Amino acid sequence: xATLHLAHWAVNLQHSTLPQSVxxxxxxxxxxxxxxxxxxxxxxxxxxxxxxxxxxxxxxTSTLLGRHSKIDAQHAxxxxxxxxxxHDYDDTHLATIIHPTGPVASALLAYVEFQKEAVSGGELxxxxxxxxxxxxxxxxxxxxxxxxxxxxxxxxxxxxxxxVAVGKVxxxxxxRMAHAIxxxxxxxxxxxxxxxxxxxxxxxxRAAQNGLVAALLAREGFTSxxxxxxxxxxxxxxxxxxxxxxxxxxxxxxxxxxxxxxxAFKPFPCGIVCHxxxxxxxxxxxxxxxxxxxxxxxxHPLVLELTGKKTPRDGLEGKFSVFHGVAVALLFGKAGxxxxxxxxxxxxxxxxxxxxxxxxxxxxxxxxxxxxxVVLKDGTRLEKHVVHAIxxxxxxxxxxxxxxxxxxxxxxxxxKEGARKASEGxxxxxxxxxxxxxxxxx
Amino acid sequence: xATLHLAHWAVNLQHSTLPQSVxxxxxxxxxxxxxxxxxxxxxxxxxxxxxxxxxxxxxxTSTLLGRHSKIDAQHAxxxxxxxxxxHDYDDTHLATIIHPTGPVASALLAYVEFQKEAVSGGELxxxxxxxxxxxxxxxxxxxxxxxxxxxxxxxxxxxxxxxVAVGKVxxxxxxRMAHAIxxxxxxxxxxxxxxxxxxxxxxxxRAAQNGLVAALLAREGFTSxxxxxxxxxxxxxxxxxxxxxxxxxxxxxxxxxxxxxxxAFKPFPCGIVCHxxxxxxxxxxxxxxxxxxxxxxxxHPLVLELTGKKTPRDGLEGKFSVFHGVAVALLFGKAGxxxxxxxxxxxxxxxxxxxxxxxxxxxxxxxxxxxxxVVLKDGTRLEKHVVHAIxxxxxxxxxxxxxxxxxxxxxxxxxKEGARKASEGxxxxxxxxxxxxxxxxx
Numbered sequence: 024x025a026t027l028h029l030a031h032w033a034v035n036l037q038h039s040t041l042p043q044s045v046x047x048x049x050x051x052x053x054x055x056x057x058x059x060x061x062x063x064x065x066x067x068x069x070x071x072x073x074x075x076x077x078x079x080x081x082x083x084t085s086t087l088l089g090r091h092s093k094i095d096a097q098h099a100x101x102x103x104x105x106x107x108x109x110h111d112y113d114d115t116h117l118a119t120i121i122h123p124t125g126p127v128a129s130a131l132l133a134y135v136e137f138q139k140e141a142v143s144g145g146e147l148x149x150x151x152x153x154x155x156x157x158x159x160x161x162x163x164x165x166x167x168x169x170x171x172x173x174x175x176x177x178x179x180x181x182x183x184x185x186x187v188a189v190g191k192v193x194x195x196x197x198x199r200m201a202h203a204i205x206x207x208x209x210x211x212x213x214x215x216x217x218x219x220x221x222x223x224x225x226x227x228x229r230a231a232q233n234g235l236v237a238a239l240l241a242r243e244g245f246t247s248x249x250x251x252x253x254x255x256x257x258x259x260x261x262x263x264x265x266x267x268x269x270x271x272x273x274x275x276x277x278x279x280x281x282x283x284x285x286x287a288f289k290p291f292p293c294g295i296v297c298h299x300x301x302x303x304x305x306x307x308x309x310x311x312x313x314x315x316x317x318x319x320x321x322x323h324p325l326v327l328e329l330t331g332k333k334t335p336r337d338g339l340e341g342k343f344s345v346f347h348g349v350a351v352a353l354l355f356g357k358a359g360x361x362x363x364x365x366x367x368x369x370x371x372x373x374x375x376x377x378x379x380x381x382x383x384x385x386x387x388x389x390x391x392x393x394x395x396x397v398v399l400k401d402g403t404r405l406e407k408h409v410v411h412a413i414x415x416x417x418x419x420x421x422x423x424x425x426x427x428x429x430x431x432x433x434x435x436x437x438x439k440e441g442a443r444k445a446s447e448g449x450x451x452x453x454x455x456x457x458x459x460x461x462x463x464x465x
Numbered sequence: 466x467a468t469l470h471l472a473h474w475a476v477n478l479q480h481s482t483l484p485q486s487v488x489x490x491x492x493x494x495x496x497x498x499x500x501x502x503x504x505x506x507x508x509x510x511x512x513x514x515x516x517x518x519x520x521x522x523x524x525x526t527s528t529l530l531g532r533h534s535k536i537d538a539q540h541a542x543x544x545x546x547x548x549x550x551x552h553d554y555d556d557t558h559l560a561t562i563i564h565p566t567g568p569v570a571s572a573l574l575a576y577v578e579f580q581k582e583a584v585s586g587g588e589l590x591x592x593x594x595x596x597x598x599x600x601x602x603x604x605x606x607x608x609x610x611x612x613x614x615x616x617x618x619x620x621x622x623x624x625x626x627x628x629v630a631v632g633k634v635x636x637x638x639x640x641r642m643a644h645a646i647x648x649x650x651x652x653x654x655x656x657x658x659x660x661x662x663x664x665x666x667x668x669x670x671r672a673a674q675n676g677l678v679a680a681l682l683a684r685e686g687f688t689s690x691x692x693x694x695x696x697x698x699x700x701x702x703x704x705x706x707x708x709x710x711x712x713x714x715x716x717x718x719x720x721x722x723x724x725x726x727x728x729a730f731k732p733f734p735c736g737i738v739c740h741x742x743x744x745x746x747x748x749x750x751x752x753x754x755x756x757x758x759x760x761x762x763x764x765h766p767l768v769l770e771l772t773g774k775k776t777p778r779d780g781l782e783g784k785f786s787v788f789h790g791v792a793v794a795l796l797f798g799k800a801g802x803x804x805x806x807x808x809x810x811x812x813x814x815x816x817x818x819x820x821x822x823x824x825x826x827x828x829x830x831x832x833x834x835x836x837x838x839v840v841l842k843d844g845t846r847l848e849k850h851v852v853h854a855i856x857x858x859x860x861x862x863x864x865x866x867x868x869x870x871x872x873x874x875x876x877x878x879x880x881k882e883g884a885r886k887a888s889e890g891x892x893x894x895x896x897x898x899x900x901x902x903x904x905x906x907x
Contacts, residue, residue, distance in 0.1 A: 071685045250658065265707060
């Protein structure tokens with residue numbers, strides 16, 4: 024009954040009964056998504072995909088965020104989805120490391136602009152919430168074996184979240200919603216082997232497009248299975264890959280435990296595991312007066328496993344280097360997309376400081392904890408213990424910090440004034456009467 | 466090295482060195498594909514998908530087979546792929562039960578018409594062979610655990626075969642071919658839970674589109690992984706689902722054992738397991754003179770497991786009923802798409818005979834073997850032992866039988882004269898200088 028339960032829950036979800044804290048969390052997720060997508064919109068990965076696929080573009084209805092241009096809704100979902108993830112700067116549902124908003128919002132915004140009837144900000148946030156809850160609950164149900172074996176959980180769950188969100192805005196009945204879920208479920212995009220290549224961010228883009236297509240087909244009466252998630256050879260059992268899917272348990276909590284409230288936002292555009300050490304570096308930035316002899320970093324073992332690259336050669340590799348992250352944090356007191364430009368990763372001052380950093384794995388630390396110690400030539404030791412990193416659930420980014428992150432990354436694409444205007448528009452979108460006309464300005 | 470090995474093999478494959486028997490098998494596979502795709506082109510499943518997605522169609526370059534109209538290449542690959550499979554009448558690589566030509570040829574033909582340079586029939590058959598070998602070798606490498614756990618092996622392997630075929634016609638170098646393989650591999654469409662719904666035939670269609678998109682992206686320099694198939698968290702290990710992938714072994718046989726030669730063609734548009742019994746029914750058709758008291762069918766146990774529906778209610782259910790299959794075989798001496806129309810499944814004469822059929826599972830029989838006994842009211846017993854069913858590798862369909870199958874199903878779409886002309890065009894396509902101009906007539 025998991026599929027039908029999810030379908031009924033989504034169909035019956037109402038804006039008027041959503042807790043304020045849920046709506047606020049959805050609004051922050053959407054805002055952060057728009058900033059990341061604009062920030063990623065001129066990335067070479069997006070450009071290559073656009074060049075390859077533009078000969079197939081259909082009627083231009085839907086905005087490419089940050090580009091002030093429209094393309095067809097399917098390709099807009101795909102390209103915006105790629106852009107949302109390409110800087111590894113998007114949101115993280117910490118319990119599953121799903122980046123939930125990218126696939127869901129990319130499909131949703133593309134569809135809202137495509138269709139004729141006006142959709143209000145409230146309807147948008149409701150549909151977005153339905154999609155995010157779907158992706159995260161499904162992720163929890165298959166966690167951790169699904170991710171461990173090698174699936175990119177953001178996209179394997181994201182296509183279903185996207186289908187539910189678009190289906191919600193379409194007003195599908197529960198039967199068609201279940202078919203939409205099934206059509207999305209049967210398109211399991213995303214292998215972790217692709218991490219480090221253009222295809223990593225293709226995954227959430229394709230998930231958005233797959234979910235959109237699923238809802239469109241289901242609306243037309245295209246059938247799949249009303250037991251798509253829970254059947255013996257359905258999504259859960261096939262994709263759990265050796266584990267035991269817990270669909271009943273987690274889908275049973277829909278509407279009582281809200282996953283969107285457990286969605287966190289990255290302060291830095293790189294692997295989340297190195298954020299605590301970088302937070303320590305930023306906190307020490309103002310205190311370092313004098314020449315640095317060495318830097319000692321003590322972190323959770325996963326940090327070195329995932330981001331242990333000693334000598335990154337470009338911006339992409341820099342994202343997998345806690346050494347680069349701490350170096351720019353100490354040097355510049357910030358670590359936005361600009362600090363991950365190829366030129367910065369190769370800058371002699373950055374490289375010199377990076378080479379002075381040593382890191383130790385400590386099993387006794389939590390994943391969001393770190394010690395950073397700067398030793399100056401004169402023997403002074405400056406130490407910082409980060410108990411919880413900025414961006415964790417304990418120390419969430421404030422709205423002001425989210426705004427700073429938004430403007431900081433959008434400036435590189437839209438300029439200062441454009442970024443400020445986009446930020447205002449993105450914060451307001453939950454209140455507008457017609458989302459489509461608000462989106463086209465972004 | 467599996468990914469790079471496959472990429473190099475495909476890039477280096479040459480028409481001039483392909484054995485004649487391989488080219489002949491490829492030509493028969495293509496011919497059968499075209500017939501099935503035209504035959505399926507007006508099916509409601511295809512129509513629903515077309516209606517749902519037509520608002521997104523881009524420039525019309527590529528033929529919808531059987532419709533005398535063009536749409537953009539991506540959607541042509543999708544819709545032709547759906548049509549190729551929708552009657553369950555397509556080819557079968559018996560060792561893996563992959564239907565290999567649908568995804569590969571749908572992508573290939575759509576791309577050939579899209580691009581500017583003329584592609585010859587020989588080049589087409591070479592690329593088709595590259596794609597079919599790819600799909601089938603990959604299927605063998607993951608067989609049987611991949612299928613057993615619930616993957617629709619036709620589409621999970623088909624996207625990669627399609628990418629290789631399109632990449633071959635594009636002239637990708639080995640590096641980009643490897644990336645195309647990876648982009649296709651990361652899109653694992655097809656859960657068996659969808660069998661019996663519209664989404665089953667969506668699978669090969671989407672595989673065709675995914676493979677086409679993979680090749681287009683790779684040509685533009687979009688990267689994936691050059692170890693996409695064999696890496697720890699790559700396609701083979703993730704999708705084998707508990708088994709042990711045998712990539713080295715089977716990809717090592719590329720070019721020495723040709724899978725396209727082991728591709729069989731269905732004489733009847735239904736599950737292949739009930740073909741032996743239906744073959745027996747057809748052989749007895751002329752002999753039954755007098756009223757039938759009962760029919761006894763003895764078959765391999767899988768027949769009743771997969772096609773044991775006693776009282777099918779429509780054409781789709783009829784495909785999963787050995788009882789319906791044997792009834793029409795005995796009554797009409799044939800079993801084409803016309804015999805699976807809803808009206809025939811509900812016809813009182815068919816139902817009356819069907820109800821007289823009893824079936825027994827016999828573990829001692831091979832899957833392509835059956836005994837059919839008709840008992841007449843006067844006590845006469847007519848018995849037929851089918852040692853190998855028509856359409857098996859031992860008793861392959863002749864070119865004449867393939868032509869009859871083609872014309873029989875295309876007649877329902879194109880009329881008698883149109884079907885005959887299409888058949889001539891489809892047989893000739895391997896010899897033409899410009900495939901695109903030949904395809905647009907189909």
